Amino acid sequence: MTERIKRIAAKLKDRYGEPRPKWPEDTLDVLVLTVLSQATTDANRDRAFQSFKEAFPTYDLVMAASDEEVARAIMSGGLAFQKAPRIRAILARLKEERGEYSLDFLASMDDEAAMDYLQSLPGIGPKSAACIMLFAFDRPIFPVDTHIHRVASRLELVTNNSTPEKTQAKLQSLVPPDLVYSFHLNLIEHGRQVCRAQSPRCDECILLDECPVHRDGALGSS
């Protein structure tokens, strides 16, 4: 299966290119951006993050504000009244446990310990923790979102994949570390542009030869 993944990753790279990092340098900013990305689009996430940083240039200012004030600053990202207290609760915990607003201490932990810590924070599940590991710490942890779960399922890269969490655990063991970053981002791109949830554009799919679901006609004609 790993050889098949390498082949598919190469085709996706031919089609979508080598993704360029565009995440903040500060590791805690990456966590905030990840929380803001939950259940919204990249554009709304980025608008909310920019507004958040303009309103609160430091994390001390976030904690000096109220949940409602923070929610107003991130309104464009959706679910603001859930995300604002979540962000402030994470900051409060870091300050209490580590004495500062920083995630940099995770750099000295191994992958498993760092993933466990991140998932112990409010509102951080396996996908968000993997995103923070990949984008903030350059660790080869493979996040699975709804697009990747769908495309990987259709391509039958994983079996018994009833949830994105199960798909993530399986792909983590199958994707070679040097492919994690580009394969993750290019699979999302493929899911958005071609292998869409409704009406996948199979006729123009570069993975047509690799796709058992299409071959079996399980999706009908596109």
Ligand code: SF4
């Ligand atoms: S052939 Fe169709 S179902 Fe298969 S990966 Fe491509 S778009 Fe998705």
